[in-house]
Amino acid sequence: MRRGVHKPPEPDDPLCCCEYVDRKGGRSHVAACCCDCEDLDEACDRWLKREAQKPDSLSRVADSVADRLRVPWLKGAKRVDLSLLPPLVLLPVLLRIAALHVLLGVVVLTALPGMVLWYYYFTHRKKGRTLFFLSLALFSLAYMYFLFVTEIVPRGDVTSAQLATVTTGVILTLISLVRTKRGPGYVRPHPSDTHSTVTYHGPLPDKDHLNGARHQVVIANRGAALEHAANGEAVEAGPQQTDSKRKNWCPWCKLVRPPRAGHCRICSACVQRLDHHCVWINSCVGRANHRSFLMTLLLFLLTSLYGISLVLRTVCPRQNVLFALLYCPGVYSQYSSALCFTCAWYSSMVTGGLLHLLLLQVINVSYNVTEREARLALRDKTARTLLWGLVIDTGVYSQGFRHNWAHFLTMADHLEQSSSPAFTELV
Numbered sequence: 001m002r003r004g005v006h007k008p009p010e011p012d013d014p015l016c017c018c019e020y021v022d023r024k025g026g027r028s029h030v031a032a033c034c035c036d037c038e039d040l041d042e043a044c045d046r047w048l049k050r051e052a053q054k055p056d057s058l059s060r061v062a063d064s065v066a067d068r069l070r071v072p073w074l075k076g077a078k079r080v081d082l083s084l085l086p087p088l089v090l091l092p093v094l095l096r097i098a099a100l101h102v103l104l105g106v107v108v109l110t111a112l113p114g115m116v117l118w119y120y121y122f123t124h125r126k127k128g129r130t131l132f133f134l135s136l137a138l139f140s141l142a143y144m145y146f147l148f149v150t151e152i153v154p155r156g157d158v159t160s161a162q163l164a165t166v167t168t169g170v171i172l173t174l175i176s177l178v179r180t181k182r183g184p185g186y187v188r189p190h191p192s193d194t195h196s197t198v199t200y201h202g203p204l205p206d207k208d209h210l211n212g213a214r215h216q217v218v219i220a221n222r223g224a225a226l227e228h229a230a231n232g233e234a235v236e237a238g239p240q241q242t243d244s245k246r247k248n249w250c251p252w253c254k255l256v257r258p259p260r261a262g263h264c265r266i267c268s269a270c271v272q273r274l275d276h277h278c279v280w281i282n283s284c285v286g287r288a289n290h291r292s293f294l295m296t297l298l299l300f301l302l303t304s305l306y307g308i309s310l311v312l313r314t315v316c317p318r319q320n321v322l323f324a325l326l327y328c329p330g331v332y333s334q335y336s337s338a339l340c341f342t343c344a345w346y347s348s349m350v351t352g353g354l355l356h357l358l359l360l361q362v363i364n365v366s367y368n369v370t371e372r373e374a375r376l377a378l379r380d381k382t383a384r385t386l387l388w389g390l391v392i393d394t395g396v397y398s399q400g401f402r403h404n405w406a407h408f409l410t411m412a413d414h415l416e417q418s419s420s421p422a423f424t425e426l427v
């Protein structure tokens, strides 16, 4: 049974909360999620007739399922990203299995980071966007807090003040995460700059993408743009300017980006003072959110370390909290204690990884180097490395420890105060 031809929504007939525009441009309804799937019909027909499936038939069925999995929302149903779901099922199941026996705990807590790392490199290689890691991070935080409240607090060893401290830490971490998610500071040409262009000659990094070698380049420099506008003409760039612009030219965004900006292939955008793309927040870390990213890390680590110490004090009361994670006799004799102990191990592993990340970030800020610059300098062999590679000093932007930190702590403020601060950085 097939419906007629899909019709796109009319402008004067807006979508209700249960309707949406599907991937083929037609108007559909969440209640029709199981109806009229031509891709599925065709795959079933071929299977029943014992004919070979088309090479892309399964992926088309998967695309249809992903397109139809929606939740009602204002002005049209929203698509549910399937990568959100695995952590919601896998994490509680695996941690509960790990709590059954110490050997199962060792296997699960070894395999879990391995699986996450494998998926990280798999998605990183494909440069694909996924909500898996953000979902895992948020659900881990929520699940650990849930177990703390339901398994540890009722035992009576945690005071109200300690519970309030952990709760405040979780809330502040989430608030800081929301601030970080506001955006890294994308490089965008200002509308008033678009009248000023430079005729750009010569070979470009990605000819296929650009379909040619002569382009009108939007200058990401308001000062220069105004100067050119005052002359009332497009300007031929000089050799030095052209070299600099060619170096900073982004073939994907088609603009000349300011110094220290970089293109993120996952976000498909240029980001001011790009540090790195963080899969755990599903966003780039750049000039606008680097400070709040570090604050999120710090708040999470403090809350996590405090929470872990409270859990270990409760389930291993006779042991010193520093050694309880390594030796806690009798903890597996009670399932509830074993589950809390397993979660303390899981949280410690996550905390250890993030502590290492925070340490690298603090060192980079102290030397005024971004993660991207450090990686490029290592590739080009232009960086000085110290302390077994922990410190990577490019020596390009560093102006001393205090100045570097002052610059880092105030750079986002400059961004907010200026209407288009990124454009003023180009020299």
Ligand SMILES: [Zn+2]
Residues within 6 Å of the ligand: 250, 251, 252, 253, 254, 262, 263, 264, 268, 269, 270
């Ligand atoms: Zn770009």
Ligand SMILES: [Zn+2]
Residues within 6 Å of the ligand: 264, 265, 266, 267, 268, 276, 277, 278, 283, 284, 285
């Ligand atoms: Zn990105």
